[in-house]
Amino acid sequence: MLSELGEEAKLLAGGQSLIPLMKLRYANPSHLVDLNFIAGTSYIKDENGALRFGALTRHAEIEASPVASRIPVIHDCAAGIADVQVRNRGTIGGSLAEADPSGDWATVLMTLQTEVRCQTKKGDRRLQLTDFIKDAYTTALAHDELVSEVSVKTPPPGSGGAYLAVKRSAPVYPTASAAVQLTMEGDVCKDAAIALGCVGLTAIKAKDAEAALRGQLVNEKTIAAAVEGARADADPQSDMRGSADYKRTLAGSLVKRAIEIAVRRARGERVEAGHIYA
């Protein structure tokens, strides 16, 4: 259908971004193809060491799913996106396909082995999330292609992660966010994945922050180095949510707290994390 309607047609998933954008006339699609009536597009499966999410799985379904909570950062994220009403409609596939720089999912899923399954009439391909997201509001999707599934590899034993996002109120996008995923062996960090949200044109893989922890004892000194790394990796813009300096500082502080929670979770402790708002 998309290939017949041409490049100006748009897919409608949860609609919680697209419909507001259409009201503001920022988006003016020639046709809307509503995916919501297609059966079998919403599911959460734990198979072969990976969690698989149907593209139209709602944030609220992920929030309520014990299966999805096996990767705690996924629950951290799903449970705090916008508000109840938006989580009841918004979808994981729609969020990734929109590629808003302030969206939560890309930041979280960048710290995990995430594959996005893209489908056309002719067949499908699987892209690593980092290859899928090209730029702000820009993905590798062709105009006649859609996201059908998001698949996330279960982290190895000894892993712990946390996602923290600060926002001014529930319905708005965060000012800054940080996702951390660590694989620990005792007090030594065997592997680290750290991503920052809202502080660049896409979610940013904080490579300097990761390098500061990888293979190191996690202590005050290495955490401080990771925070410095994260602040260097961030590339924020000043806007109504805050100045670039403020966001850079905030992103670093969130990385610090997320590392501390990730370490405790890796030890099996139950610690709460997620969105922070007034």
Add this chain to the structure above:
Amino acid sequence: MPELIEKVEIKVTVNGKAHSLSVEPRTLLVELIRETLDLTGTHVGCDTTYCGACTVLMNGAAVKSCTIFAVQADGAEIMTVEGLEKDGQLHPIQKAFGDAYGLQCGYCTPGLMLSTAQLLARNTQPTEKEMRKAIAGNTCRCTGYQNILKAIQIAAQNIRGA
């Protein structure tokens, strides 16, 4: 001349009453509710998916009816604030909002009551944190939230006792 837009037939149940309607695809659910069905208890506050004044239940889930097209409600069951009372008796949530002074101008109240309805349908013993989270998508600009939280607590007690 604006282009003539082809209408779409939908079936939707609102507050228990089945309707067969012919709607333009661009019509928002809140417009259908307010203008076609004349149920003006559902309010439009911001029209930008922020304030939650337009919250209704769609198949039991709280949604912002300004951010759903009416055609997407085809086959769905909608509940608006008018559907809360039964046989002239206020719903326990409505009664609690009155008793606790959980409203002042009342503009946000229908949305708040429906967000409360989703919460209490799933959890009749919410913690304060759960209550705050449940109404985080509803903005009140006059009463403040203390009395609203009291109202939710009283409503929960009444529903448990009922």
